Amino acid sequence: MQLAASIRELRKDYVLSGETVHALRGVSFDVPEGDYISIMGPSGSGKSTLLNLLGCLDRPTAGNFLLGPDDVARMTDDQLAETRATRIGFVFQSYNLLPALTVVENIEVPLYYSGRLTRESQQKCIELAELVGLGDRLDHRPMQLSGGQQQRVAIARSLVNDPRFMLADEPTGNLDSSTTEEILDLLARLNDEGRTIILVTHENEVAARTCRTIWLRDGEIMTDERK
Numbered sequence: 330m331q332l333a334a335s336i337r338e339l340r341k342d343y344v345l346s347g348e349t350v351h352a353l354r355g356v357s358f359d360v361p362e363g364d365y366i367s368i369m370g371p372s373g374s375g376k377s378t379l380l381n382l383l384g385c386l387d388r389p390t391a392g393n394f395l396l397g398p399d400d401v402a403r404m405t406d407d408q409l410a411e412t413r414a415t416r417i418g419f420v421f422q423s424y425n426l427l428p429a430l431t432v433v434e435n436i437e438v439p440l441y442y443s444g445r446l447t448r449e450s451q452q453k454c455i456e457l458a459e460l461v462g463l464g465d466r467l468d469h470r471p472m473q474l475s476g477g478q479q480q481r482v483a484i485a486r487s488l489v490n491d492p493r494f495m496l497a498d499e500p501t502g503n504l505d506s507s508t509t510e511e512i513l514d515l516l517a518r519l520n521d522e523g524r525t526i527i528l529v530t531h532e533n534e535v536a537a538r539t540c541r542t543i544w545l546r547d548g549e550i551m552t553d554e555r556k
């Protein structure tokens with residue numbers, strides 16, 4: 330089976346005013362293409378640290394991370410940025426939308442930064458807004474949207490370069506239960522289309538919608554179970 334990612338003995342230390350925090354202490358697992366994984370564990374167990382490494386937002390202290398066939402440790406900063414922009418979709422708990430921009434403009438932002446904004450790609454952003462159910466909100470600004478709608482804009486934005494690998498750090502953490510279901514329906518659809526998804530959550534109901542749950546504690550994997 331094709332692997333979307335392979336993680337071996339991944340470690341991350343943070344050094345802060347002379348103190349070293351071992352946020353990840355040697356984490357290993359494989360991610361088959363099309364997998365849908367939840368990462369759970371207590372606060373401070375290293376969930377966001379792991380997701381940030383997988384998202385190429387940060388580099389590990391030690392260990393290996395292959396994204397598809399590519400060794401992320403060997404990438405230059407430019408290659409890392411390119412990988413982030415084109416191969417990985419990242420969704421955060423706080424939607425990180427730009428308040429002055431409309432729904433469509435927010436979805437366009439990654440294209441703008443990577444110099445890929447064309448008339449054609451603008452049309453694609455409208456289609457993405459429609460895909461996430463915001464076809465009738467194209468010109469709204471974030472303030473004029475509900476939390477769930479804002480998260481859907483953030484998800485559409487993460488899809489703009491058609492990544493195969495999606496990461497979400499507590500994507501429903503700020504949402505009520507019915508809006509959470511909407512977002513989970515959307516993620517399930519994206520997974521059905523063959524995208525690999527890894528999400529961090531504190532909620533059992535959210536983890537129940539994924540295929541596999543990895544539990545972290547003190548920077549180590551406690552259990553890794555497929556349903």
Ligand SMILES: Nc1ncnc2c1ncn2[C@@H]1O[C@H](COP(=O)(O)OP(=O)(O)OP(=O)(O)O)[C@@H](O)[C@H]1O
Pocket residue numbers: 343344345350351352370371372373374375376377378379
């Ligand atoms: N930039 C940083 N500098 C120093 N220490 C950090 C940094 N980021 C995280 N840590 C520490 O690393 C450990 C793991 O943090 P991490 O954010 O990965 O936890 P988490 O599992 O995502 O927690 P939460 O559920 O609260 O979001 C914590 O002890 C944290 O204090």
Ligand SMILES: [Mg+2]
Pocket residue numbers: 376377378
């Ligand atoms: Mg976290």
